[in-house]
Amino acid sequence: MRPASAGRATHDRLWRAWVIAAPFAWLIVLFLIPFVLVFKISLADPILGQPPFTPLFGAVEGAQGSWHVTFDNYRFLFADNLYLYSYLKSLKVAFISTVLCLAVGYPMAYGIARAARPWRHILLLLVILPFWTSFLLRVYAWMGMLGKQGLVNTLLLQAGLVDEPVSMLYTDFAVYIGIVYTYLPFMILPLYANLERRHRDLHEVAADLGARPLAVFLDVTLPLSIPGIIAGCMLVFIPAIGEFVIPALLGGPETLMIGRTLYDEFFFNRDWPLSSAVATVLVFILVLPIMVFQHYQVKETRMVS
Amino acid sequence: MPDPESRPPARPQPSRRPWEDREAAPFVRLEGLSKSFNGTVAVDHVDLHIYRGELFAILGGSGCGKTTLLRMLAGLEIPTSGRIFIDGTDMTNVPPYERPVNIMFQSYAVFPHMTVEQNVGYGLKKEGVAGAELKQRVTEMLELVRLGGLEKRKPDQLSGGQQQRVALARALIKRPKVLLLDEPLAALDRKLREHTQFELMNIQDRLGITFVVVTHDQEEAMTLATRIAVMDAGRFVQIGTPTHVYEFPCNRFVADFFGTINLFASRVTQVESGTCRVQSDEAGADIASGDAGGQAAGAEVWIAVRPEKISISREAPVVGGFNVLKGVVWDFGYQGNRSIYRVKIASGKIVQVSTQNRVRSDARAVEWDDEVFLSWDPNSSVVLAE
Numbered sequence: 235m236r237p238a239s240a241g242r243a244t245h246d247r248l249w250r251a252w253v254i255a256a257p258f259a260w261l262i263v264l265f266l267i268p269f270v271l272v273f274k275i276s277l278a279d280p281i282l283g284q285p286p287f288t289p290l291f292g293a294v295e296g297a298q299g300s301w302h303v304t305f306d307n308y309r310f311l312f313a314d315n316l317y318l319y320s321y322l323k324s325l326k327v328a329f330i331s332t333v334l335c336l337a338v339g340y341p342m343a344y345g346i347a348r349a350a351r352p353w354r355h356i357l358l359l360l361v362i363l364p365f366w367t368s369f370l371l372r373v374y375a376w377m378g379m380l381g382k383q384g385l386v387n388t389l390l391l392q393a394g395l396v397d398e399p400v401s402m403l404y405t406d407f408a409v410y411i412g413i414v415y416t417y418l419p420f421m422i423l424p425l426y427a428n429l430e431r432r433h434r435d436l437h438e439v440a441a442d443l444g445a446r447p448l449a450v451f452l453d454v455t456l457p458l459s460i461p462g463i464i465a466g467c468m469l470v471f472i473p474a475i476g477e478f479v480i481p482a483l484l485g486g487p488e489t490l491m492i493g494r495t496l497y498d499e500f501f502f503n504r505d506w507p508l509s510s511a512v513a514t515v516l517v518f519i520l521v522l523p524i525m526v527f528q529h530y531q532v533k534e535t536r537m538v539s
Numbered sequence: 540m541p542d543p544e545s546r547p548p549a550r551p552q553p554s555r556r557p558w559e560d561r562e563a564a565p566f567v568r569l570e571g572l573s574k575s576f577n578g579t580v581a582v583d584h585v586d587l588h589i590y591r592g593e594l595f596a597i598l599g600g601s602g603c604g605k606t607t608l609l610r611m612l613a614g615l616e617i618p619t620s621g622r623i624f625i626d627g628t629d630m631t632n633v634p635p636y637e638r639p640v641n642i643m644f645q646s647y648a649v650f651p652h653m654t655v656e657q658n659v660g661y662g663l664k665k666e667g668v669a670g671a672e673l674k675q676r677v678t679e680m681l682e683l684v685r686l687g688g689l690e691k692r693k694p695d696q697l698s699g700g701q702q703q704r705v706a707l708a709r710a711l712i713k714r715p716k717v718l719l720l721d722e723p724l725a726a727l728d729r730k731l732r733e734h735t736q737f738e739l740m741n742i743q744d745r746l747g748i749t750f751v752v753v754t755h756d757q758e759e760a761m762t763l764a765t766r767i768a769v770m771d772a773g774r775f776v777q778i779g780t781p782t783h784v785y786e787f788p789c790n791r792f793v794a795d796f797f798g799t800i801n802l803f804a805s806r807v808t809q810v811e812s813g814t815c816r817v818q819s820d821e822a823g824a825d826i827a828s829g830d831a832g833g834q835a836a837g838a839e840v841w842i843a844v845r846p847e848k849i850s851i852s853r854e855a856p857v858v859g860g861f862n863v864l865k866g867v868v869w870d871f872g873y874q875g876n877r878s879i880y881r882v883k884i885a886s887g888k889i890v891q892v893s894t895q896n897r898v899r900s901d902a903r904a905v906e907w908d909d910e911v912f913l914s915w916d917p918n919s920s921v922v923l924a925e
Binding site: 435436438439440441442443444445446449453454457458 | 613614615634635636637638640641642644646648650651652661662665666709710713
């Protein structure tokens, strides 16, 4: 091999290694190391002190240095119903919110994708527009609207539909509204990206072969949009499970989602090891849907090419 | 259960040239069909008769309106005006899913999320055919297009040629009255194209379905079609058999569309029954031609001669003083089966001549810079008014 090309080959290899290493380094520094730290804390006992947990390896009460590992925190997670309840509640809220987002988002994405070109950009802009104001501010706005003297109740009373204000704020209902409202763009955008590729020939062939418009939708449009549906659902479902702000501000006492349990455990009980265990289990609950998402993401990119 | 392979025995053998039969009723009839998009006219008042069992080609360059015409036949575009009749029924406003017509797209448009089997069976399934009958008819159709054994494959596991045959089988399975093919061979490589051409003709012959093919490739049209309609700017310029449009083009556009042709600007000097004489300064000779094409003496016309109709020789031919041009071989291309000569005549015009290479390494063959005589039979040229 000529030296020049050998040099280039080495250069290519280094470049490739660097390109692969960069995201890995990112993940290691910002995900893996923090996660290992949290996992380590979850294996400790809570103590009064600074930091408020026992060291993994060290001298305890005069004895020689020794390992100190306990699974009590994990055992406790299953012993107390509170945690199981929180996990299940989170899954339930995230699931229902995802279904609602899909039900609202699919027609919207479909409509935008079928709109005339100049309209499409305006409609997409409107979908993204709420991101330009603070998320917290928008949740507070919902509090104002859903309260006893809020906009919704005022309208309902004036219209004579109800005799007294309906309590909506601090209920699951308000949490669903908040989550669906906040995460809807995450559902619409991947669906739009999918539906915007029109596959006109495929639709026309289906019609030509005897499919009426509804059948064309069910046989062609819908199956081909499955990757978009899955991407959208994951983008809503995954963050919704760990959602803290919306249930904290809009939810009531029964809206005990895992984010809030974690917060209470950490800040009120100062039980770092237990809250670390809660967080670790949450990560494992989330890994599965993320892997499903990855799988379809790969499939989607393959279908595009 | 109907067996698609066996034909009814007493089916009357259709005439080979139904368009010459005054009694024959057209199977597809277009009457004053027009389509415009936002004021741009794509198809402009077209009338057309296509007969049962024909393999009809619509030929034209891109943007001539041929695909729009095909899409109107399929029901994918609604005509701006005019009517479409298929087998005597007015189909103008019938939606695509109710038309007895199927289309094969240039892109093939094979459903990527369905197997070969599901793709081919789709049309029947929409008709309500299911179970064993569906399976049997799909198998038969796959045999016909020689895709047996690939039932469970997904389209991304198929070659371009195989995908094309899936699309063809899918369009044929409902036994449409008319099969529409949009540039059916354009995406195939040359060898496969030649092969598929004959296979398409074979299938058409076996099923007896009327085919309408849209193409921009004149060779494809000539090989496949019973008749060709040459289209330009939304209108038909000429409709006829392949031989007719090639040998007797109606104007310079058609003449030029079907391969190379030599054109000489001329003036008619004398017209007799069946023959005429013209004087051409461009050719620098007195020219005799067959039919004058309705032109009277004094008319400005073009004399058109195909390259293969012209003989080339070093010795002066022994004919009577007309249709003989003298020139020098300017350019010479050997193509194996034939040779192309570009001969510069006295007026400076380049005349193209092609010869069949019947003899291997002919020592007497005409070469570069040879002084040559060109001649042709009066009946080999056409008089064109425009």
